[in-house]
Amino acid sequence: MNFEYSEKSKELQHQLSSFIAEHIVPIEEEYIAFQSDKNNMWKRFPKTELLKQKGKEAGLWNLFLPKDYGDLSPGLTNLEYAPLAELMGKKIWISEIFNCSAPDTGNMEVLAKYGNEKQKKQWLFPLMNGDIRSAFLMTEPQVASSDATNIETSIVLEGDEYVINGRKWWSSGAMDPHCKVAIVMGKTDANAARHQQQSMVLVPMDTPGLKIVRPLSVLGYYDSPEGHAEIILDHVRVPKENLILGEGRGFEIAQGRLGPGRIHHCMRLVGMAQYALETMSQRTLERETFGKKLYAYSSIRQEIAKSQCEIEQARLLTLSAADKMDKTGNKEAKDIIAMIKIVAPNMAQKVIDRAMQILGGKGVGPDTYLPHYFAIARMLRLADGPDEVHMYQLGKSCIKKYGNK
Numbered sequence: 334m335n336f337e338y339s340e341k342s343k344e345l346q347h348q349l350s351s352f353i354a355e356h357i358v359p360i361e362e363e364y365i366a367f368q369s370d371k372n373n374m375w376k377r378f379p380k381t382e383l384l385k386q387k388g389k390e391a392g393l394w395n396l397f398l399p400k401d402y403g404d405l406s407p408g409l410t411n412l413e414y415a416p417l418a419e420l421m422g423k424k425i426w427i428s429e430i431f432n433c434s435a436p437d438t439g440n441m442e443v444l445a446k447y448g449n450e451k452q453k454k455q456w457l458f459p460l461m462n463g464d465i466r467s468a469f470l471m472t473e474p475q476v477a478s479s480d481a482t483n484i485e486t487s488i489v490l491e492g493d494e495y496v497i498n499g500r501k502w503w504s505s506g507a508m509d510p511h512c513k514v515a516i517v518m519g520k521t522d523a524n525a526a527r528h529q530q531q532s533m534v535l536v537p538m539d540t541p542g543l544k545i546v547r548p549l550s551v552l553g554y555y556d557s558p559e560g561h562a563e564i565i566l567d568h569v570r571v572p573k574e575n576l577i578l579g580e581g582r583g584f585e586i587a588q589g590r591l592g593p594g595r596i597h598h599c600m601r602l603v604g605m606a607q608y609a610l611e612t613m614s615q616r617t618l619e620r621e622t623f624g625k626k627l628y629a630y631s632s633i634r635q636e637i638a639k640s641q642c643e644i645e646q647a648r649l650l651t652l653s654a655a656d657k658m659d660k661t662g663n664k665e666a667k668d669i670i671a672m673i674k675i676v677a678p679n680m681a682q683k684v685i686d687r688a689m690q691i692l693g694g695k696g697v698g699p700d701t702y703l704p705h706y707f708a709i710a711r712m713l714r715l716a717d718g719p720d721e722v723h724m725y726q727l728g729k730s731c732i733k734k735y736g737n738k
Contacts, residue, residue, distance in 0.1 A: 336652045342413040345396065349420050349431075352391055356384060357427055364426065369699065374557050375508055375548075384430045385463050395441075395461055397433045399593060399659075402445050405461070411593060411655035415600045419648070422604020425702070425709065432461070434559070436469040436506050439594045440516055443533070447578040447586055456514050456535060468507035468515040468538070470564060471587070474500060479722050481587055482527050486519030486566060488534055490573060495521075495534055497542075497569040503716075508548050508560025512538055517566065518587065521580045531583030535575040542569035552708040591717055592663035595670050598713055599651045599677035605706040606644045606681040609688035612701060613637060616692050633691060640684045647673070647680045668730050671723040679720070681710040 338346070360380060367378050388394055396417055398406040409417075421428045428434040437460055444457035459465045476483040486499025499519055506512050514537050521532040536543060546563040548555055555561075578586060614637060617628035627633050651673045657666040685707045689696035696703050714720050 336412070336649065336656065338416060339413055342409070342416060345393070345409075345413075346416055346420065348391060349393055349417055352388070352393060353420070353424065353427065356387055357424060357430075361424070365699075368426075368557065374555065375510065375560065377510060377558050381429065385432070388430045388432070389463070393431045394463075395432050397438045397593070397597060398441065398445065402442075405445050410659045411596050412652060412659055415596060415652055415655045418597050418600035419604040419607065422601030423608040425601065425605065425706070428601075432463045433597070434466075435594065435597065437467050438597060439590045440467045440469060442593060443516060443577065443586055443590050446589060447582075449574075451574065452535060452577065459513075465513040466506055466509045466511040466559070468504050468512050468562070470501040470504045470507075470515050470517040470536075470566075472501060472503045474502045474563070479719050481518070481531065481584055484518055484520060484531060486517065487523075488517075488519040488521045488532055490521070491570075493573050494570045495573055495576065497534065497536065497566045497571070499566045500564070501566070502549060502561075502563040504562045504564050505556075506559045507538070507545060507562035507564060508555075509558045512559075514538060515543075515564075516577070518583050521583075525581055528584045529581035531587075532580050533577045533583045533586050534571060535577065536566075536569060536571055540569050540571060542567045551712045554705055554708050589663070592658060592666070592670055595674050595717055596651065596655050596658070598717065599647070599654075599673045602677040602681040602710060602713060603644060603648045603651060605702075605710065606640070606647070606684040609681075609685045609703060609706065610637065610640050610644060612703065613640075613688035613691040616695075627691065636687045636691065640687055643680045643684060647677045650676055668727055671727040671730075674717065674723050675720055675727070678710050678713040682707065682714070685710060 364378055367373050396407055396409055396414055399411055400406050400408045418433070421431065421433060441457060441460050444453055448457055460467060471481070471484065472478040473484060473486065476485055478484065486497065486501065489496045497517060497519060504515070507515065514535055516533055517536050518531055518533050520530045522530055544565045544567065546565055549561045549563060551561065617633055618626065620627045654666060654669040654673045657669055663670070685703055689703050689707065692701065692703065695701065
């Protein structure tokens, strides 16, 4: 295993770091002030589109799409992209500037891999150009959606249209004014084999019968403008051509969608934790208690040392997962993908908590990203499958692998 970054990846890391220093840092306080103003809820930061154009011109665009997607991809492997996701994670809001934000990244992967030419033209290319945003509607309030086979939303063919009925929540991205389409997962045949009941269909957000009930907050954070919505689908009708891949292929698509996305999440979490480490380290040089700087206390040094170890462990594990995905494919890498999804959010939550403790009152207030990052890390222990599901599957695989020896 060789985790030495390629020259291409190193150059992009340098370009991305330089872009952040030149274009992001100077307007960061302006962005934070805009986001903090409740009158701006569900409004987009006015300079976002200009920054996106600069990101395009700098060649820092759609970097997430792996090279096996051919001409649609900028040509990076998962391993080459991973450190770029980490850099974006240190300022989590900047991913959109490079068109590398969830859930758009996952939706673009779905359309690139499974969409037909008409679907690509109508939805994929505008997404890849950054003209629109999207949502992914899978989770439901009335069932444990960590088991995707529980999904109850119905997708019924009537003539030349599919009729969709159901209720979704935690539909990330749906509140954004630029969100124009959702990928909806539901059941087309409740009597089919367990993993062939589900399908995915494209639903324009302005389709009659699609109603946003309310935005949902994560530990008080609404994540405007993208947000997370609860949505009712009441006799929503879409052309049958909006079905992705075919009836009964929804579970297959969902599994194919999650591999690269987990690399992105986990490396962004490493970036958030690295931000926390740097923030608390700087604080120890600035603050004094009982006649000594914070850095002089052994307990403080131990917390920082543990954080550095845990960040590097999670970073290397995630890079190993990316490397295995590149070399053997997502299916063969499923165990190590489960490992990083267990390890990275828990690591980030612990490190960020330590930073909040060392910063004291400032650590839980609005003057750093720490409280928001803590909320994100806690949420990501549930998103894309809770810890328990990944541990259940990983434990099963380990027992099968080692139990008969």
